[in-house]
Amino acid sequence: MIQPIYLYGSEVLRKVAAPADLTDREGLNTLVQDLWDTLEKSDGCGLAAPQIGVSLRVAVVNGDVMKDVYPYLEGFRRAFINPVVLEESEKMCEYNEGCLSVPGVYADVRRPEALTVEYYDENLEKKTETFDKFAARMIQHEFSHLDGELFTDLVAPIRRKMLTKKLQNIAHGKVGTAYKAKIK
DSSP states (O other): OOOOEEOTTOGGGGSOOBOOOTTOHHHHHHHHHHHHHHHHHHTOSEEEGGGGTOOBSEEEEEGGGGTTTOGGGTTOEEEEEEEEEEEEOSOEEEEEEEETTEEEEEEEEEEESEEEEEEEOTTOOEEEEEEEHHHHHHHHHHHHHHTTOOGGGGSOHHHHHHHHHHHHHHHTTOOOOSSOEEOO
16 A cells, blocks of 8 residues: 655654564565555555555565666565674765755765665565665665665765755655655
């Protein structure tokens, strides 16, 4: 079911999400499906449970929406339940990021170029995978949401200062989106 996306200023986006209960298979199936449905409707490439108001360590990414820019992402779809980053590369890279919870705001963010993650997939199978390039970027962005962090927290201080007015407007509901959104 399509859920509203919580916007900048919502308390749930600043909480460290709790581990998901792996014994609640029905609840997890519903949550993962809600994330996929909401992501598809919003035309994003990733979504974390806190962005739909659920403070659990669950996120989804869909590289298909980026395949025109990054052809290697065609068919790349993952659901992450209780992910743990095992390793990050020392080499950093910079990409321009945006976020469905921070509409209309974009900024360059430095993150590790690659990471290795242990997680449960939507079938509750435990997996360990290494990701790089833009796949790593999408995943790290969503994992930041699980830790109560937004991409705007990671930009250079001068850039963050330049974004202050836009962020305040979003927090006060002075923003339009093409998807259901709310601030709480």
